[in-house]
Amino acid sequence: MRLADFNAPELHSPHGAEAKAALERLVLGRDADCRAVRGRQGRVRVYDRVIGLCHIQGRSVGALLRQAGAREGGR
Numbered sequence: 001m002r003l004a005d006f007n008a009p010e011l012h013s014p015h016g017a018e019a020k021a022a023l024e025r026l027v028l029g030r031d032a033d034c035r036a037v038r039g040r041q042g043r044v045r046v047y048d049r050v051i052g053l054c055h056i057q058g059r060s061v062g063a064l065l066r067q068a069g070a071r072e073g074g075r
Helices: 016-027 061-067
Strands: 033-036 049-056
């Protein structure tokens, strides 16, 4: 799944492992409510992944990642 509200760096990029670790700390052992949404191009899938918006206890995972200091990647 690709998060609709957080542009996570690819795992092989300089901050990819750091972002993955931040996501694991936030999500492991907690219930996340996720739903598929349309992305910037109007598609629900990008490459081989569904675009999703996820929340934990009513807070967006993207917002939680930013609050934790995770760096975004991409363009």
